[in-house]
Amino acid sequence: MMRTVIPVENNDVLGAARGFLKQLLEKEIVEAVLAPMETPSGSVTPALVADPALLDAANPFAPVMGLNAARVVGPVSAREPRGRIAAVLRPCEMRALVELVKLQQAALEDLVTIVVDCPGTYRVTDYDAMRANGGVNQDDLLAAMQSGEAAPREGYVFRDGCQMCEKPHAEGADITFELFGANLSAGIPLSLPDELAEKLGLAPADGPGGRAEVVEKVAAARRQARDTRFSEIRQRLANEGIAGVFASCIRCHNCMTTCPICYCKTCLFKSPIFDHDPAQYLNWAQRKGAYRLPADTTIFHLTRLNHMVLSCIGCGVCSDACPADLPVARVFRAVGQDLQALFEYEPGRSVDDPLPLITFREDEWTGVGEER
Amino acid sequence: MSDESFEPKIVAFLCNWCTYTGADLAGTSRIQYPPNVRIIRLMCSGSVDPTYVLKALLDGADGVLIGGCHPGDCHYQSGNYKARRRIIALKEIVKQAGLDEERVWLRWVSASEGQRFADVVTQMVGALKEKGPNPLRQEWAV
Numbered sequence: 001m002m003r004t005v006i007p008v009e010n011n012d013v014l015g016a017a018r019g020f021l022k023q024l025l026e027k028e029i030v031e032a033v034l035a036p037m038e039t040p041s042g043s044v045t046p047a048l049v050a051d052p053a054l055l056d057a058a059n060p061f062a063p064v065m066g067l068n069a070a071r072v073v074g075p076v077s078a079r080e081p082r083g084r085i086a087a088v089l090r091p092c093e094m095r096a097l098v099e100l101v102k103l104q105q106a107a108l109e110d111l112v113t114i115v116v117d118c119p120g121t122y123r124v125t126d127y128d129a130m131r132a133n134g135g136v137n138q139d140d141l142l143a144a145m146q147s148g149e150a151a152p153r154e155g156y157v158f159r160d161g162c163q164m165c166e167k168p169h170a171e172g173a174d175i176t177f178e179l180f181g182a183n184l185s186a187g188i189p190l191s192l193p194d195e196l197a198e199k200l201g202l203a204p205a206d207g208p209g210g211r212a213e214v215v216e217k218v219a220a221a222r223r224q225a226r227d228t229r230f231s232e233i234r235q236r237l238a239n240e241g242i243a244g245v246f247a248s249c250i251r252c253h254n255c256m257t258t259c260p261i262c263y264c265k266t267c268l269f270k271s272p273i274f275d276h277d278p279a280q281y282l283n284w285a286q287r288k289g290a291y292r293l294p295a296d297t298t299i300f301h302l303t304r305l306n307h308m309v310l311s312c313i314g315c316g317v318c319s320d321a322c323p324a325d326l327p328v329a330r331v332f333r334a335v336g337q338d339l340q341a342l343f344e345y346e347p348g349r350s351v352d353d354p355l356p357l358i359t360f361r362e363d364e365w366t367g368v369g370e371e372r
Numbered sequence: 373m374s375d376e377s378f379e380p381k382i383v384a385f386l387c388n389w390c391t392y393t394g395a396d397l398a399g400t401s402r403i404q405y406p407p408n409v410r411i412i413r414l415m416c417s418g419s420v421d422p423t424y425v426l427k428a429l430l431d432g433a434d435g436v437l438i439g440g441c442h443p444g445d446c447h448y449q450s451g452n453y454k455a456r457r458r459i460i461a462l463k464e465i466v467k468q469a470g471l472d473e474e475r476v477w478l479r480w481v482s483a484s485e486g487q488r489f490a491d492v493v494t495q496m497v498g499a500l501k502e503k504g505p506n507p508l509r510q511e512w513a514v
Contacts, residue, residue: 237470288512292514299430335468335469343461359457360453360456369440370480
């Protein structure tokens with residue numbers, strides 16, 4: 001890996017980043033770039049861009065997250081034949097991608113991953129409200145990454161998932177944009193493989209240094225915010241039970257649909273297994289006196305915990321997608337923390353760490369099941 | 373809250389090769405054990421989908437027993453090792469979710485251990501009588 005700095009002119013950080021992405025296409029390093037793009041209407045959505053001119057609409061720093069882009073990397077990378085693609089991702093999206101690769105829903109073989117340090121993002125509704133009313137403070141956020149004190153625009157908050165994200169820094173990618181600790185008007189520090197740097201004509205250059213300290217400062221504050229949320233939600237789970245916490249769930253499946261880890265083409269909960277007979281509902285109602293409808297909400301969340309919580313990388317899009325404003329991400333992250341510790345598994349760290357539930361060791365938990 | 377008249381209902385998922393055969397041996401050997409267990413035979417403890425364990429618990433089963441071959445003895449080499457991790461994960465989730473993970477038991481019982489099967493069921497019925505009925509049986513809002 002080589003460390004270098006992309007020059008920034010006239011304080012145009014975004015322009016410099018766009019220029020870098022264009023170079024990837026123009027130098028034929030990749031055939032297309034998957035990047036967040038500003039649509040003509042001003043919204044931001046990922047797009048697979050083959051024409052370098054269109055990258056003038058790319059915005060790798062747009063502080064908005066409607067979906068976890070790992071979800072869209074899968075379809076463009078999973079199977080051959082495929083092109084060589086560069087994907088611009090947030091740190092949480094990279095972690096989700098690592099899990100999806102292990103779940104065989106995406107592949108890294110022909111992919112150049114570009115991960116950008118993330119100051120925090122807004123919900124789509126907040127982003128749109130800001131655009132309509134005075135603008136998004138993207139430049140302020142970028143400038144504040146030098147000190148690690150990026151704050152949301154007054155009157156707005158970052159997404160709940162971002163507020164408790166203790167891993168906001170780019171790592172594990174082919175190319176990392178190392179914004180934390182950097183005076184971006186002087187240049188964008190990045191790391192990339194020597195071979196790519198050579199093709200792009202980039203010479204080694206030292207960045208400003210101090211990134212690790214700034215990352216740790218941001219992470220420490222986020223851990224504190226996270227732990228407060230975790231202890232609160234654990235208390236609620238202990239007092240009300242999961243059925244209480246999710247009492248107003250309408251089982252719309254939005255959390256599952258947006259979750260980058262939930263990939264099953266046919267979810268168990270959309271299968272005939274949960275199409276009960278009318279007489280069965282009556283039976284339950286008569287036995288319990290009443291039966292909550294829509295049915296099977298608690299088992300839906302418990303099963304989803306079972307299926308994906310070990311791989312939960314904490315992007316928080318589930319909470320954003322919930323029409324009932326349920327604390328889905330808080331529950332999944334809190335339960336995930338304990339489960340992941342139990343199996344000594346850190347989701348998103350490496351494609352070489354096997355998924356905990358498809359592997360085993362003979363010499364672990366040897367007392368379990370043998371109780372006399 | 374032990375209740376003299378309370379008879380717990382246990383849903384048992386037993387593997388075909390070991391624990392189910394062990395239960396069969398308990399029967400053919402005329403070993404007495406409490407009749408509180410409803411057995412569902414599966415080919416392997418590794419094929420027990422945690423969703424069905426949860427469904428049983430949420431619908432009011434007082435206990436769920438998962439029975440498989442001792443480690444190293446799986447008919448399919450590694451099904452019980454995978455089941456071990458899966459059930460450990462399940463129990464942790466059940467606990468974190470504010471439910472009673474002690475109602476879920478995983479036990480290895482071989483085909484020759486008819487007495488052990490009877491002992492496991494006897495112990496489990498005793499433990500569940502101590503606990504009392506599964507409160508979720510009466511709760512409509514789950």
